[in-house]
Amino acid sequence: MRYFDLHCDTVTECWEKDCRLAENSLQVDLRRTQGWEAYVQCYAVWLPDHLHGEAAFARFCAVADRFSQEIERNPEGMAQYPAFAAAEAFSGCQGILTVENAAALGGKVENLLEFVRRGVKLCTLTWNGENELGRGVRAPGSGGLTDFGRQAVQALEENGIFIDLSHASPELFWDAVRLARKPVFATHSNAQALCSHPRNLTASQFEAVRDSGGLVGLNLYTAFLNDDPARASVDDLLRHADYFLNQGGENTLAFGADWDGAPPEDFPIPGLEGLPELRERFGQEFGKTVAEKIFFENAASFFENHL
Numbered sequence: 001m002r003y004f005d006l007h008c009d010t011v012t013e014c015w016e017k018d019c020r021l022a023e024n025s026l027q028v029d030l031r032r033t034q035g036w037e038a039y040v041q042c043y044a045v046w047l048p049d050h051l052h053g054e055a056a057f058a059r060f061c062a063v064a065d066r067f068s069q070e071i072e073r074n075p076e077g078m079a080q081y082p083a084f085a086a087a088e089a090f091s092g093c094q095g096i097l098t099v100e101n102a103a104a105l106g107g108k109v110e111n112l113l114e115f116v117r118r119g120v121k122l123c124t125l126t127w128n129g130e131n132e133l134g135r136g137v138r139a140p141g142s143g144g145l146t147d148f149g150r151q152a153v154q155a156l157e158e159n160g161i162f163i164d165l166s167h168a169s170p171e172l173f174w175d176a177v178r179l180a181r182k183p184v185f186a187t188h189s190n191a192q193a194l195c196s197h198p199r200n201l202t203a204s205q206f207e208a209v210r211d212s213g214g215l216v217g218l219n220l221y222t223a224f225l226n227d228d229p230a231r232a233s234v235d236d237l238l239r240h241a242d243y244f245l246n247q248g249g250e251n252t253l254a255f256g257a258d259w260d261g262a263p264p265e266d267f268p269i270p271g272l273e274g275l276p277e278l279r280e281r282f283g284q285e286f287g288k289t290v291a292e293k294i295f296f297e298n299a300a301s302f303f304e305n306h307l
C-alpha cells in the first residue's frame with residue numbers, strides 16, 4: 001500500500017486536543033499505517049477566519065512547533081520531508097508541513113521566512129472568510145487578490161512554496177492563476193458538476209490547475225461528495241474521480257482527503273484504516289496503473305520533480 005495525501009487537519013487537531021500523531025482516536029494516526037510501503041501526508045496548520053495579524057502568526061508558530069515535536073517524539077520513524085534538501089524519492093512514512101489560510105503570515109511578507117525555515121511546501125491563500133490576501137469562498141462581497149495578496153503570491157512562489165487554491169473565491173482563484181508562474185494546486189476539492197458545493201471546482205478551474213502542472217486532491221468529506229451529504233458514499237468518490245479522469249486528469253489527480261477537518265461520521269470511510277479496501281475499489285474501477293497514480297505516484301512525482 002502506497003498513499004500520498006495532500007491535505008489533512010490532524011496536526012492542528014493534535015495541538016488543539018493535545019493528542020499524539022503516533023496513536024490517537026482521530027482519523028489519522030501512524031499506528032494504522034504499519035506495513036504500508038509508503039505513507040506521505042501533508043499536514044496543514046489551519047487558522048480560523050477570526051485570527052489576523054500577530055495572533056495569526058503566533059498560531060502558525062504554535063501549531064508548526066507541535067508538528068516538529070510530533071516528528072521528534074514519534075516512534076514510527078516518520079521523517080519530515082526535508083526543508084532545504086534537494087528532491088529525493090519518497091518511501092516509508094513522511095510528513096510535509098503546509099498552511100491552510102495565509103492569514104498565518106500576519107499581514108507581513110517577511111514572516112514567510114518562518115514558513116521557509118519550517119519547511120512549508122504548500123499554502124492556501126484563504127480559508128472560507130476574508131483575510132489580508134483576499135476572499136475565501138464564503139466571504140461576502142467581491143474582489144480578487146489585494147495588493148498584499150499579489151505580493152504574497154509572488155513571494156511564496158519565489159521561496160518554493162506552491163499556491164493552493166482550495167477555499168478561494170472564484171475571483172481570487174482566477175487572479176491567482178493569472179499571476180502564478182509555477183504550478184497551482186487545489187489540494188482538497190471535488191467536482192462542482194457532480195456536487196454543487198462552492199468549495200468544489202468548476203470544469204474550467206480544474207483545467208487551469210491541470211494545465212499549470214499542479215495537482216487536485218480528492219476530498220472525502222460528504223458535503224463535497226453529494227448534494228445530499230447523508231447519501232454520500234464511496235460510489236460518489238469514484239464518480240468524482242471518473243469525472244476528473246475524463247477531463248484529462250490522469251496525471252493531475254491525487255488525494256487530499258481532509259482527514260480530521262470534520263467529524264469522522266461525515267466521511268464515507270472512518271479513517272486511514274479504510275484505505276486498503278478503497279485502493280482495491282479504485283483498482284477495479286480504473287485499473288491498477290491509474291489507481292496507483294491517484295493514490296501515490298502523481299503527487300510523489302510532482303514533489304520529486306519540483307522540490
Ligand SMILES: [Zn+2]
Pocket residue numbers: 100166167188261
Ligand atoms: Zn479545508
